[in-house]
Amino acid sequence: xxxxxxxxxxxxxxxxxxxxxxxxxxxxxxxxxxxxxxxxxxxxxxxxxxxxxxxxxxxxxxxxxxxxxxxxxxxxxxxxxxxxxxxxxxxxxxxxxxxxxxxxxxxxxxxxxxxxxxxxxxxxxxxxxxxxxxxxxxxxxxxxxxxxxxxxxxxxxxxxxxxxxxxxxxxxxxxxxxxxxxxxxxxxxxxxxxxxxxxxxxxxxxxxxxxxxxxxxxxxxxxxxxxxxxxxxxxxxxxxxxxxxxxxxxxxxxxxxxxxxxxxxxxxxxxxxxxxxxxxxxxxxxxxxxxxxx
Numbered sequence: 001x002x003x004x005x006x007x008x009x010x011x012x013x014x015x016x017x018x019x020x021x022x023x024x025x026x027x028x029x030x031x032x033x034x035x036x037x038x039x040x041x042x043x044x045x046x047x048x049x050x051x052x053x054x055x056x057x058x059x060x061x062x063x064x065x066x067x068x069x070x071x072x073x074x075x076x077x078x079x080x081x082x083x084x085x086x087x088x089x090x091x092x093x094x095x096x097x098x099x100x101x102x103x104x105x106x107x108x109x110x111x112x113x114x115x116x117x118x119x120x121x122x123x124x125x126x127x128x129x130x131x132x133x134x135x136x137x138x139x140x141x142x143x144x145x146x147x148x149x150x151x152x153x154x155x156x157x158x159x160x161x162x163x164x165x166x167x168x169x170x171x172x173x174x175x176x177x178x179x180x181x182x183x184x185x186x187x188x189x190x191x192x193x194x195x196x197x198x199x200x201x202x203x204x205x206x207x208x209x210x211x212x213x214x215x216x217x218x219x220x221x222x223x224x225x226x227x228x229x230x231x232x233x234x235x236x237x238x239x240x241x242x243x244x245x246x247x248x249x250x251x252x253x254x255x256x257x258x259x260x261x262x263x264x265x266x267x268x269x270x271x272x273x274x275x276x277x278x279x280x281x282x283x284x285x286x287x288x289x290x291x292x293x294x
Contacts, residue, residue: 051109051110051111051167052107052108052109052110052116052117052163052167052168052171053107053108053110053171054105054106054107054108054171054172054174054175055105055106055107055108056103056104056105056106056175057103057104057105057106062104062106063099063104064093065106065114065115066104066106066115066118066120066156067090067093067094067095067099068092068093068115069115069116069117069118069158069160070093070094070118070156070158071092071093071094072092072160073158073159073160073161074094074158075094077161077195078193078195078196078270079196079270080094080268080269080270080271081268081270082094082095082268083268094156097130098120098122098130098133098134098155099120101122101126101127102121102122102126102155103120103121103123103179104118104119104120104121105118105119105121105172105175105176105179106118107159107163107168109163114160116159116162116163116168117158117159117160117163117168117169117172118156118157118158119154119155119157119172119176120154120155120156121152121153121154121155121176121179122134122152122153122155123152123183123185124148124149124150124151124152124185127148127153133153133189134153134155134190134191135153135155135189135190135191135275137229138191138228138229138230138264138266138273138275139191139226139227139228139229139260139261139264139275140226140227140228140229141189141226142226143223143224143225143226144189144224144226144277147186147187150184150185150186150187151185151186151187151188151189152180152185152187152188152189153188153189153190154176154188154189154190155190155191157172157190157192157248158248159247159248164247166251169247169248169251170251170290173251173255173287173291174290174291176188177280177283177291177292178291178292180280181280181292185280186279186280186281187277187278187279187280188277188278188279189260189275189277190275190276191264191266191273191274191275191276192246192248192249192252192273192274192276193246193266193269193271193272193273193274194206194207194210194245194246194249194263194271194272194273194274195246195270195271196270196271196272198246199243199244201243204232204233204234204237204265204272205237205238205239205241205243206243207232207234207237207263207271207272207274208232208234208237208238208239208272209238209239209240209241209242209243210243210245210249210274211232211234211239211259211262211263211272211274212234212239212240214245214253214259215259215262218253218257218258218259219258219259220258220259220260220261220277224258224260224277225260225261226260226261226275227261228261228263228264228265228275229264230264230265230266231262231263231264231265232263232264232265232272233265234262234263249274252276252278254284254287255278255283255284255287256278256279256282256283256284256287257276257277257282258276258277258278258282259274259275259276260274260275260276261275
């Protein structure tokens with residue numbers, strides 16, 4: 001399998017031309033040449049539906065748009081404390097050490113051009129260069145070691161509150177599955193967050209109740225189960241409530257995803273994180289036909 005190169009994100013010509021002095025870059029007196037086209041693995045995704053389009057970021061300012069959306073949702077809605085060095089340099093952005101190693105998938109509104117949904121994808125080659133994955137920092141993934149060569153990590157998934165409907169999630173899913181097939185990957189993993197205050201329920205009871213329900217219906221087989229490094233104390237919480245999972249988690253489950261174990265507690269993001277795995281071989285037939293045409 002051909003490894004994907006380390007992502008590099010130049011500032012786009014359009015951004016530079018409309019900025020008189022950004023980070024010390026003065027607007028050029030001569031017209032900028034068109035930026036070199038990125039490899040095909042990043043330029044694809046003509047997925048348009050419901051007034052939205054999924055695209056892969058090709059320039060740094062496009063990544064910054066995703067990071068601003070992430071900040072609005074994680075800090076503004078969930079109360080996350082985003083206190084990295086990079087975030088201090090770029091206020092109102094969610095930036096961490098994994099971003100430079102990832103591919104960034106964006107969903108834009110066709111009407112406004114605004115980014116309304118995003119994922120980042122860490123490939124196996126980039127995970128080796130990074131030395132770990134974000135999910136490894138929250139869970140012991142020892143039982144998944146045989147899958148890592150064809151396993152990508154999804155992270156920082158979020159959708160603008162005005163666009164949390166099936167269209168955005170389907171656009172993200174279609175782009176991701178196409179990316180998986182084209183690069184011969186087989187498995188996606190990641191952390192699916194449940195805010196500590198969810199659907200009017202606070203204090204972690206919502207997360208405990210969602211875990212209790214999904215552990216009976218969508219738990220992975222024992223050989224794929226993982227263990228939280230900082231476990232949410234579900235045994236001390238009310239796990240009997242009737243609470244719907246967040247829209248992204250419901251979307252994962254419709255695509256055949258499995259929950260790999262009990263939730264971890266992420267105090268920085270004020271959330272409980274469920275370990276999730278989705279495999280191409282588990283994609284239901286109707287979605288396989290929709291996304292892959294097979």
